[in-house]
Amino acid sequence: MSQIASSSPDIALAPPRRRGPRFSLPVIILSAILLVLILPPTIFLVKVSFYTTKPDGSFGDLTLKYYQQLFTGRFFFSSLINTTIYAIGSAFIAILLGTLQAIIVERTNTPGRKWVFLGAVISLGIPHVLYTVAWLLILGRSGPINSVIDHTFGHQAAINVYSMWGMTLIEGVGFVPLTFLLMSSVLRSTDASFEEASMMSGAKPTRTFWSITLRMGLPGVMALLLLVFIRAFESFEVPALVGLAGNINVLTTNIYQSSKGTGAMDYGQSGAYSVCLLLIVVGLLYWYNRLSRHAHQYQTITGKGYRPRVINLGKMRYFTAAALILMFMLVTGLPLVMLVFTSLQPFYEGVTPESFSRFTLENYRVLMGPGSFRDSIWNTLILGASTSTFVVPFTALCAWLAVRRKPGAWVLDQIATAPLVMPAIVMSVAFLYVFVNLPIPLYGTLLSVILASSVRFMPYGMRYAYAGVLQIHRELEDASSTSGARQGNTFLRIVLPLLAAAMISSWLFIFLLAVQAVSLPLLLVGPGTEIVAVTLFDLWQNGQVTELASMGITWVSLMIVVSACFHFVTRRYQVMAS
């Protein structure tokens, strides 16, 4: 063991014999790597919106015409209004359903309430694009809902899902698992003694719930509302699949269309759109940070003796149980059933009596055979694994340096978190410029997608690692130092093993996010580097619904395994931390 230790390259950090420089060597190296990854796309993005682009791709004259076009036309503002309505609506739906679910699960004695977590775990494994498609199948013109309406009220009463309400509903319901998980952790972290104090003052349980529990949780709910609003604001899948078909434009789809939609790429236009969206998101995130900092004042995580108060609902608990089942069906069950049904059809023409007599496994047989389907599954697994494997150790080192306040290390935290402000579609456009203009032929390769998603998910890895390092008692490291171990040795022998659980959850989480992303790889992948989520997107555009469904179901079954691992690691990790 001692040989290994002595021959392993020390990650330097040796405090200097003389009083030290302001930045240590590893901090400089890590910052340099981060800057090389993050700066070029950002610079290109801004530059392309201010300069004309010549046909060979080089920059021409400085111009404001792209912004002028944006702000003088009515299209930009109508998209902005659409985006806002859509984002507010879906945020409200998500928060309402998620909070209701969280309250029932965390604070009542509803039977079977713990199973809701299973639903959330399954949902984490469903790519957003697949989820959207499932709802389009359910609510679409030939879907089961409309056929019931046709039968009872006639054709003219049919609903049109390709509309603002359709977009808002699908997006909102899709966010419910996230809001449920976040709300239930908020509810779990409130100290029961606040509620006990209220009851000892003579307030009944329901009164206590309204004036203490909810009131104290309000800042948290507001912050969460804003977070979902931001996520919806920069979301792409629903607007692209639902909105474009119904001629409802939002900012993200505008960027997509001006980058790819109409033959010749309009760099300047999409650049100007991207910069505007970026600035809006920066503003929103700034607001969110202020709000969530305020919310933390109320957050009272107490370690010992904490036990949440559970409200006894009596007979009412069967109603809440029914409500949970209903919500599970709405959020997870129905879309999955619809997809399974579709995947077993030779061709799709809605849910008709005849369709029940032509179940077939043909789609799955084609899928399993050699060909582009199988390749894209491989590509996607490689993409997810590489992204996670790069991001997780990298952010672990950055976070450790930052938390322990090594000289200059705060810079790492700042830079690694910065990509959070770039919506995925904006980042996609920015990396597209870089790869197209790069002398090395990176454009269209899997490596280019891996690089882009590493940058995209760097902030998530950073948050995980940061929280993980914070949980390691400072003295555990001091004990190693006073035992005679150098800093690099301390990091390898003490910090990394103690961080293992956090790093595994971070790895799985980033994997799940990376393989589901559509908007990020959409503009970057080329022939031979297909990604599952993008393939699903293309299959829908081509109308190959049954192939899409079978591929989606296969993929979801794989991902549920990953997400179950994630759930269990995270749970065990929390047990260890407490």
Next chain:
Amino acid sequence: MLRVQNLVKRYQAQAGEPAGGVFGVSFEVKKGEMFTLLGPSGCGKTTTLRCVAGLETPDTGVIALDSAPMFDGDTDLIVPMYDRDIGMVFQSYAIWPHMSVFENAAYPLRVSRKIKYSRADIDKKVDRVLEMVGLLKFKNRSATQLSGGQQQRLALARALVREPKLLLLDEPLSNLDAQLREQMRAELKRIQLEWGVTTIYVTHDQAEAMAISDRVAVLDHGLIVQIGTPDEIYELPRSEFVANFIGRTNMFRGKLDTAAEAGGMGVVQSEIGPMRCKFPASSTAGQDIAFVVRPENIELHPLASAHAGQNVVEGKVTNRVYLGEVAEYSIDLDGKFQLLVRAPPANGVSAGDRVKAYLPPEKTIAIFS
């Protein structure tokens, strides 16, 4: 053996105002000594210890171990913590949960760079140190299966395994329950004597400091206010702070009659009458003086007794608390002052009685107020 000179470490709060630290601490620790840094929280005792360990970099000052400088503010010399030959036990024990008992204790040997220990060496040394703290039979257990007291022993074993020149103990007993604390205190002392290791002990518990130390340094607001043996600190406190922080005491104020020499006696015209006091330091006539006297040093006598004259005050017993071996009496000295006395319970004095209290001059210690 260890010399700390004019150590300064200032902490800055967010707004820039000073927030604790130490402002010029100097002391020396002799070889084999158990030296205690004692003081209330925020007095700078842990900061001092962490500076000695090398976990904090002082602003200025000198730290030298065995005449080899570890830190020198003038020449900007800093020996990194892992190159100082020091063992440390932390308040939280800092036992690594991902290692076994054996591995925890073996760690300092495994990471050692000066001497490469062979596998057999490591086994022998770790076994010996685990034996000493009574954990040998648990050596293959996971460290998380140990109780608080056992974790504490393991932390001690780990700190001692490479036989450091200096052992640092940062409030090692504060996380144990009262009974275990006394037991561990005795054991710490035994091990320290057995190994003869020079030790710096940090605590806020004065009884613990009295029981375990060869010498004690009392700190307040980042400065050492008194250094001495436990007896000296208790019997001859040099300031109001020391007198109040260590044990309970009675204090009164007054003016000195005629100049007094260091170690001599003098009469103070005090708020409870003229008192003959012992002067640890010389004082000039007319100086403002306070004096302190421990409750257990005061003698109580019935009013009718022949005791009279110097250093006797009269008062009424307002309260008597029976504590077993002794009883505590609160005596009201004519409405203005209170006197606390600890005396044998069987002296026939009860609440409501008027009594005479005698403050023996040898035990009535003058301090500058």
